[in-house]
Amino acid sequence: MTADSANEFTKRSFLTLEQAIRNDLAEGRLAVDRRLPSERELAERYRTTRITLREALSHLEMDGLIYRENRRGWFVSDRRLVYNPLWRTDFQRMTREQNRQASTELIEAVSAVAPDDICALLEQPSGTEFWRIRRRRRVDDRLVVFVEHHLSKAVFADILEQDLTGSLTNLYREKYALEYGDVSFEINPVALTGMSATELHCSDGTFGLQIVRVNRDQTGRILDCDVEYWRHDAVSIRIDTRDSIP
Amino acid sequence: MTADSANEFTKRSFLTLEQAIRNDLAEGRLAVDRRLPSERELAERYRTTRITLREALSHLEMDGLIYRENRRGWFVSDRRLVYNPLWRTDFQRMTREQNRQASTELIEAVSAVAPDDICALLEQPSGTEFWRIRRRRRVDDRLVVFVEHHLSKAVFADILEQDLTGSLTNLYREKYALEYGDVSFEINPVALTGMSATELHCSDGTFGLQIVRVNRDQTGRILDCDVEYWRHDAVSIRIDTRDSIP
DNA sequence: TAGTGGTCTAGACCACCCT
DNA sequence: GGGTGGTCTAGACCACTAA
Numbered sequence: 001m002t003a004d005s006a007n008e009f010t011k012r013s014f015l016t017l018e019q020a021i022r023n024d025l026a027e028g029r030l031a032v033d034r035r036l037p038s039e040r041e042l043a044e045r046y047r048t049t050r051i052t053l054r055e056a057l058s059h060l061e062m063d064g065l066i067y068r069e070n071r072r073g074w075f076v077s078d079r080r081l082v083y084n085p086l087w088r089t090d091f092q093r094m095t096r097e098q099n100r101q102a103s104t105e106l107i108e109a110v111s112a113v114a115p116d117d118i119c120a121l122l123e124q125p126s127g128t129e130f131w132r133i134r135r136r137r138r139v140d141d142r143l144v145v146f147v148e149h150h151l152s153k154a155v156f157a158d159i160l161e162q163d164l165t166g167s168l169t170n171l172y173r174e175k176y177a178l179e180y181g182d183v184s185f186e187i188n189p190v191a192l193t194g195m196s197a198t199e200l201h202c203s204d205g206t207f208g209l210q211i212v213r214v215n216r217d218q219t220g221r222i223l224d225c226d227v228e229y230w231r232h233d234a235v236s237i238r239i240d241t242r243d244s245i246p
Numbered sequence: 247m248t249a250d251s252a253n254e255f256t257k258r259s260f261l262t263l264e265q266a267i268r269n270d271l272a273e274g275r276l277a278v279d280r281r282l283p284s285e286r287e288l289a290e291r292y293r294t295t296r297i298t299l300r301e302a303l304s305h306l307e308m309d310g311l312i313y314r315e316n317r318r319g320w321f322v323s324d325r326r327l328v329y330n331p332l333w334r335t336d337f338q339r340m341t342r343e344q345n346r347q348a349s350t351e352l353i354e355a356v357s358a359v360a361p362d363d364i365c366a367l368l369e370q371p372s373g374t375e376f377w378r379i380r381r382r383r384r385v386d387d388r389l390v391v392f393v394e395h396h397l398s399k400a401v402f403a404d405i406l407e408q409d410l411t412g413s414l415t416n417l418y419r420e421k422y423a424l425e426y427g428d429v430s431f432e433i434n435p436v437a438l439t440g441m442s443a444t445e446l447h448c449s450d451g452t453f454g455l456q457i458v459r460v461n462r463d464q465t466g467r468i469l470d471c472d473v474e475y476w477r478h479d480a481v482s483i484r485i486d487t488r489d490s491i492p
Numbered sequence: 493t494a495g496t497g498g499t500c501t502a503g504a505c506c507a508c509c510c511t
Numbered sequence: 512g513g514g515t516g517g518t519c520t521a522g523a524c525c526a527c528t529a530a
Contacts, residue, residue: 038496049520051297054497059451063437071497071527080434086487184486188326189435189455189478191309203498205305207453207478209435232435232453239485240430241332284515295501300516317508317516449517 017046018056036074064233070203080236081139085211088180090167091137100139104165107134114150121214121225133164136199144234146199151224178217185213196229207232263292264302282320310479316449326482327385331457334426336413337383346385350411353380360396367460367471377405382445390480392445397470424463431459442475453478
């Protein structure tokens with residue numbers, strides 16, 4: 001890791017700093033094992049202050065080149081996972097098809113009263129209890145999405161006895177003989193706060209993508225509702241009407 | 247506009263400042279005609295520095311509560327426009343159905359060699375010339391999206407003679423007897439830079455949503471490709487497989 | 493425990509917008 | 512031309528991570 005580009009870096013304009021870091025990243029001069037040096041070291045190397053440096057890093061973060069883990073430092077982003085919310089292939093399989101490796105961690109699985117907006121989406125009166133399953137997923141070891149599922153307690157009476165770190169899609173099919181039917185979803189750019197930020201190890205206010213899905217079975221009955229919070233640089237949504245919707 | 251809440255504001259913790267601003271916004275104490283006071287005035291009111299204040303404002307910006315126009319100041323965001331990229335209803339109609347008012351400005355309409363990635367999407371060799379139409383759109387007078395269209399020169403030989411501030415969908419149908427068929431699109435969270443930032447009057451690096459669409463006619467022939475850059479707080483994507491795809 | 497990122501202070505200059 | 516936002520300096524303390 002040489003400091004060549006730092007020596008060339010004389011103008012202090014903001015974009016020049018950003019560009020210098022961008023170049024060093026592209027040519028692999030900056031990150032060791034995907035991890036950037038500390039902010040103080042970077043500030044010194046580019047002869048600027050931490051505040052200015054952090055402003056530049058934030059720009060690169062918004063552009064999806066790097067990301068940070070809360071109080072752990074800055075890392076180089078990997079390529080985005082391509083995700084089609086209309087497909088019900090399970091997560092493991094989706095990542096495997098893209099030559100990535102996925103893992104899922106169960107955070108909690110409890111019975112709980114859903115918030116009013118979730119009850120409305122599930123077409124149940126306010127105050128209804130559902131199974132609430134919270135999980136988070138990694139792709140190639142990086143935390144990329146926090147998911148909160150709300151499931152009908154009547155339909156999935158004994159779901160807490162199942163292995164909830166695997167694919168719910170497969171569980172539905174194999175244990176409950178349910179096939180997915182229609183899907184509706186909503187995508188919103190949001191700030192990750194509270195539990196989504198905590199679980200994804202990102203600082204409060206980091207930018208993310210919220211995806212709210214309502215899944216139905218083959219008869220049109222509402223099965224469940226997922227609220228997903230993605231790290232914004234980890235995902236690319238793609239939909240093609242020529243694809244069959246399995 | 248009283249300063250009550252500012253007087254209550256004693257702790258200087260970051261979240262407290264953010265929360266104080268959030269409360270004042272919610273109760274209408276902060277913005278006059280959707281515009282916030284200057285940063286210096288806000289810093290004084292909340293007894294903090296501009297740097298800290300801007301950090302808090304950036305959080306609220308990421309959360310979609312406020313936005314800024316480059317060098318013009320901070321404004322309160324309006325509700326999001328609901329957008330279904332599978333629908334080909336024109337923009338005017340879509341906004342009208344949501345009781346909003348839309349307008350479109352033509353930036354340029356020229357013949358130009360498309361970048362390699364666009365040529366690939368349009369399934370043409372690199373270096374192919376297309377009509378390049380750049381426009382920007384407002385909803386209720388706010389700039390919300392910058393769009394770049396690439397159209398086949400063969401199919402739309404005389405399109406530059408048409409009114410390009412209206413709906414291209416309607417032009418296709420009325421002047422060229424073309425109906426839309428399949429659509430594919432891709433949604434990426436990105437930083438708005440260069441022309442998209444300039445045209446949307448936002449500062450370089452502002453967070454946005456990029457939507458790349460490839461539209462086909464009823465026979466499957468590729469018609470055009472749109473690249474849209476949305477201000478992130480202005481849009482909510484919604485898709486429902488129960489909707490017919492007109 | 494040392495070092496890190498997260499937050500904060502108290503200033504400053506410049507380019508640009510608005511009047 | 513005055514005021515704005517955009518950028519920058521040179522420090523500081525604290526909570527937390529990593530060793």
